[in-house]
Amino acid sequence: MDAAGKPGYRQLLRTPGAWSFVLPGFAARQPFAMLTIGIVLLIQHTSGSYGIAGAVSATAGVSMAVFAPQGGKLADRFGQAAVLVPGVLTHAASVTLLTVLALGGAPLWALFVAAVPAGASVPQVGPMVRARWAALLGDGAGATGGARASLQTTAAAFESVTDEFTFVIGPVLTTALCTGVHPAAGLLAEATLSLIGGLLFAAQRHTQPAPSRPRTPARTARWGARRASAGAAGAGAGGAAGPRRTENGAHRPAASALGVPGVRVLAVVFLGIGSVFGGLQVSLTAFTEEIGQPGINGVLYGVFAAGNMVAGIVCGALSWRRSPQQRLLIAYPLLTLATSALWAVHAVPLLGALGLLVGLCIAPALITGYTLVDALVPATARTEAFTWLTGAVALGQAGAATAAGQLADGFGPSAGFVVPLAGTGLALTTLLLLRGRLATPSTGPVVSGSTRGVGHREAVTVD
Numbered sequence: 001m002d003a004a005g006k007p008g009y010r011q012l013l014r015t016p017g018a019w020s021f022v023l024p025g026f027a028a029r030q031p032f033a034m035l036t037i038g039i040v041l042l043i044q045h046t047s048g049s050y051g052i053a054g055a056v057s058a059t060a061g062v063s064m065a066v067f068a069p070q071g072g073k074l075a076d077r078f079g080q081a082a083v084l085v086p087g088v089l090t091h092a093a094s095v096t097l098l099t100v101l102a103l104g105g106a107p108l109w110a111l112f113v114a115a116v117p118a119g120a121s122v123p124q125v126g127p128m129v130r131a132r133w134a135a136l137l138g139d140g141a142g143a144t145g146g147a148r149a150s151l152q153t154t155a156a157a158f159e160s161v162t163d164e165f166t167f168v169i170g171p172v173l174t175t176a177l178c179t180g181v182h183p184a185a186g187l188l189a190e191a192t193l194s195l196i197g198g199l200l201f202a203a204q205r206h207t208q209p210a211p212s213r214p215r216t217p218a219r220t221a222r223w224g225a226r227r228a229s230a231g232a233a234g235a236g237a238g239g240a241a242g243p244r245r246t247e248n249g250a251h252r253p254a255a256s257a258l259g260v261p262g263v264r265v266l267a268v269v270f271l272g273i274g275s276v277f278g279g280l281q282v283s284l285t286a287f288t289e290e291i292g293q294p295g296i297n298g299v300l301y302g303v304f305a306a307g308n309m310v311a312g313i314v315c316g317a318l319s320w321r322r323s324p325q326q327r328l329l330i331a332y333p334l335l336t337l338a339t340s341a342l343w344a345v346h347a348v349p350l351l352g353a354l355g356l357l358v359g360l361c362i363a364p365a366l367i368t369g370y371t372l373v374d375a376l377v378p379a380t381a382r383t384e385a386f387t388w389l390t391g392a393v394a395l396g397q398a399g400a401a402t403a404a405g406q407l408a409d410g411f412g413p414s415a416g417f418v419v420p421l422a423g424t425g426l427a428l429t430t431l432l433l434l435r436g437r438l439a440t441p442s443t444g445p446v447v448s449g450s451t452r453g454v455g456h457r458e459a460v461t462v463d
Contacts, residue, residue, distance in 0.1 A: 008154060008317060009154060009158060009317070011151065011154075012151055012154045012155055012158060015133075015136050015137065015151075016136075017136065017206065017207040018133075018136070018207075020204050020206070020207055021129060021132050021201065021204045021207045021208075022129070024197065024200040024201040024203075024204060025125055025126075025128070025129040025162075025201050026162055026165075026166075027193070027196075027197040027200065027201075028123060028125040028193075028194070028197030028198050028200065028201040029123075029125040029126050029129075029162070029163065029166055029197070030166050030169065030170055030193050030197065031122075031123070031170075031190040031191075031193045031194040031197070032122065032123075032125070032126065032163075032166060032170070033166045033169070033170025033171060033174075033305075034170040034171070034173065034174045034186060034187075034189065034190040034193070035060065035095070035118070035119075035122065035187075035190055036057045036060065036061060036278070036281060036397060036398075036401065037057075037170070037171050037174050037175070037186070037281050037285075037301075038174045038178065038186035038187040038189075038190050039053065039056055039057040039060060039098070039115070039118075039187065040053045040054060040057050040281065040282060040285060040401070040405075041053075041174065041175065041178040041179075041183060041186060041285070042099065042102050042103075042178065042183050042184055042186070042187055043056045043057070043102055043111065044285070045178075045183040046102050046103065046105070046183070047108075049405075049409060050282060050285070050286050050405040050408050050409050051402075051405045051406045051408075051409040052108065052405075053282075053405060054282050054401040054402045054403075054404060054405025054406070055112075055402050055405065056111050056112060056115050057115075057282075057398065057401045057402075058278075058398035058399060058401045058402040059112050059115040059116060059119065059398070060115040060116070060118050060119030060122075060398070061119060061278070061394045061395060061397050061398025061399075061401065062119065062394075062395055062398045062399075063115065063116045063117070063118070063119030063120040064119040064120060064122045064391060064394040064395075064398075065391035065392065065394045065395030065398065066120070066391070066395075067119075067120035067121075068122065068124050068127075068387040068388075068390055068391040068394065069257075069258070069384055069387045069388045069391050071083055071087065071124055071387060072124060072127055072383040072384035072385075072386065072387030072388070073256070073257075073381075073383075073384040073387075075124075075128060075131075075383045075384075076131075076209070076211070076380060076381060076382070076383045076384050077211060078211050079205070079208055079211040080128045080131075080202065080208040080209070080383070081202040081203075081205050081208065082211075084123060084125075084128070084198055084201065084202040085198075085199065085202050087121050087123050087198070088121075088123050088194050088195050088198030088199060088202075089195070090117065090121040091117075091118065091121035091122060091123060091191070091194050091195075091198075092191040092192070092194055092195040094114065094117040094118040094120075094121055095118050095187055095188075095190060095191040095194070096188070096191055097114050097117075097118075098111065098114040098115060098118050098187070099184045099187045099188060099191075101114050102184070103183075103184055119394075122194075122394075123194055123197075123198045124383075124386075124387050124390060125197070125198065125201055126159065126163055126386070126390060127383055127386030127387045127389075127390050128201070128208075128383060129159060129162075130155070130156070130159050130370060130382075130383075130386045131209050131382050131383040131386060132207050132208060132209060133152070133155040133158075133159070134152065134155075134209075134374055134382050135208075135209040135210070135382075136207070137151050137152050137155060152371065152374045153320065153324075153367075153371050156367045156368075156370040156371045156374070157312050157313070157315045157317075157363075157367050158312075159370065160308075160312040160315070160363050160366050160367045160370070161309050161312035161313050161363075163366075165305075165309050169302075171281070171297075171298045171301040171302060171305070172298035172299065172301075172302045173186075173189070173298075174186035174189070174190070174298065175294075175295070175297050175298030175301075176295075176298060177189055179294055179295055209382075209383065256381070256384065257377050257381040257382070257384040257385035257388060258388055260376050260377055260385070261434075261437040262372060262376045262437050262438045262439075263373070263376060263377060263385055263388060263389075264437075265430065265431065265434045265435075265437050265438055266369050266372060266373070266389055266392075266438070267388055267389060267392040268392070268427050268430045268431070269328070269332065269365070269369060269392075269427050269430070269431055270366075270369060270389045270390075270392035270393045270396065271392045271393075271395060271396035271399075271423065271427055272332075272335075272336075272396060272423045272424040272425075272426065272427025272428065273335075273362060273365060273366060273393055273396065273424070273427075274392060274393035274394060274395060274396020274397040274398075274399075274400065274423070275396040275397070275399065275400040275419055275420055275422070275423020275424065275427075276335070276339060276358060276362060276400075276420040276423065276424060277393065277396070277397045277400070278396065278397035278398060278399065278400030278401040278404065278419070279400040279401070279403070279404045279416060279417065279418075279419035279420040279423065280301065280304060280342075280355065280358075280417075280420060281301065281397075281401060281404075282400075282401045282404040282405050282408060282416055283342075283404050283408060283413055283414075283416030283417045283419070284297050284300050284301055284351075284355075285297050286404075286405075286408035286412075286413035286416060287351070287413040287414075288300070290412070290413050291348070293348075296348065299352075300348070300351065300352055300355060301355075303352045303355050303356050303359070304355035304356065304358060304359040305359060306356070306359065307355070307356040307357065307358065307359025307360040307362075307363075308359035308360070308362045308363045308366075309359075309363070310359075310360065310363075311359065311360040311361070311362070311363035311364060312363040312366075312367060315363055315364055315367050324368045324371045324372045324375070324438075325372070325435065325438045325439065327364065327368045328365060328368040328369065328372070328431070328438070329431070329432075329435060330364075331361065331364035331365040331368060332365050332424070332427070332428050332431055333428060334361045334364075335358070335361040335362060335365055335424055336421070336424040336425055336428050337361075338354070338357050338358045338360075338361045339358055339420040339421045339424055340421050341354060342354060342355075342358070342417035342418075342420060342421065343414050343415070343417040343418045343421070344414075345417075346414070358420070369389060370386070370389070372438060373385045373386060373389065376438075396423060399423075400419045400420065400423055403416075403419045404416035404417075404419045407419065
């Protein structure tokens with residue numbers, strides 16, 4: 001417990017084995033914030049069109065959204081390292097190929113083809129880190145159910161802050177490299193960081209969740225020894241117990257996490273959040289180019305991400321009385337309202353202030369969505385569930401980038417700022433209509449695993 005006697009960041013980071021994946025995980029997720037904006041800046045330079053740049057970027061985003069959940073499912077089944085190592089090697093090669101084609105004046109169809117593997121192979125480090133937190137905290141033997149649930153909320157906030165810190169650094173770094181060094185420098189830096197960071201993270205095998213594929217007794221014993229080295233020292237103080245298994249030590253493969261109705265609703269919610277990211281990236285790029293100050297694009301986007309990060313820190317530090325479902329129903333309308341004035345702003349200081357406000361409204365919705373996953377989805381399908389949400393953000397970002405690019409080309413940068421409002425508005429309508437599907441064991445009845453397609457873990461307090 002922290003000084004106030006409540007679970008918080010200090011207690012979270014004292015979880016045995018946490019630092020071994022937090023630090024390399026932070027480095028490995030940096031490229032996630034660099035890929036799409038790097039593509040936009042490079043392709044816009046070589047083609048002269050924001051519409052084409054947004055479309056190629058969107059292709060990579062759609063590809064990631066389609067393939068990321070499958071990678072998450074494989075990571076749940078075979079282990080994170082088994083998926084991550086070949087993934088980062090493929091990603092580095094694919095991004096390098098896309099860069100070479102763009103600089104060489106390759107036909108447009110070749111850029112779209114190359115964008116597919118570049119997006120499909122994006123390392124899903126964020127969901128993997130979240131799955132590690134869930135595995136360590138969800139089965140903690142030395143903490144009460146309420147304390148574990150509070151730490152799970154804190155972990156969701158911590159990861160949101162970490163994600164947004166990457167969105168503070170990533171766009172600024174990419175823009176600086178593309179405008180100050182070479183238009184391709186941002187993507188090449190992204191590929192390099194993906195390769196080095198991903199391999200370092202994959203090497204931390206002792207904290208990864210137990211694979212769900214059936215194991216022989218010998219493999220089970222080896223896995224147990226690795227987990228014991230990370231958790232035995234702190235088992236009496238909130239450390240993680242071994243993962244749950246069947247009687248013979250094997251894990252039953254889970255059905256798709258998308259079989260949980262609440263995950264489908266959250267995917268739509270996260271699509272709307274992705275529309276904010278994609279719409280702002282392209283529209284801010286077009287706006288700063290129009291006013292003759294392209295260098296401040298990364299700064300404006302960084303201010304938006306900084307708002308998200310600050311709100312995430314606050315959300316994780318607070319002790320919430322309302323359920324995650326209720327918090328989401330409050331946070332999402334505020335996000336939609338904050339995006340409603342973006343299209344009408346034409347001054348840099350005012351746009352920066354409004355971007356900060358939008359960022360402040362995104363973090364509560366993101367954190368609450370990830371917290372609900374912990375309550376709705378069993379551990380054997382949780383990495384997949386997190387990648388569905390991450391993929392939904394990427395898909396929303398891709399669609400928004402395409403739409404905003406076309407609107408910016410046809411009607412000016414201000415028109416592109418309409419996209420975040422449209423995306424969050426549609427997602428909000430879906431959330432209000434289907435909010436009953438987000439009921440958790442602590443807020444309402446939960447359909448059994450036989451009807452949802454995924455078995456549920458024991459009910460715990462999530463707030």
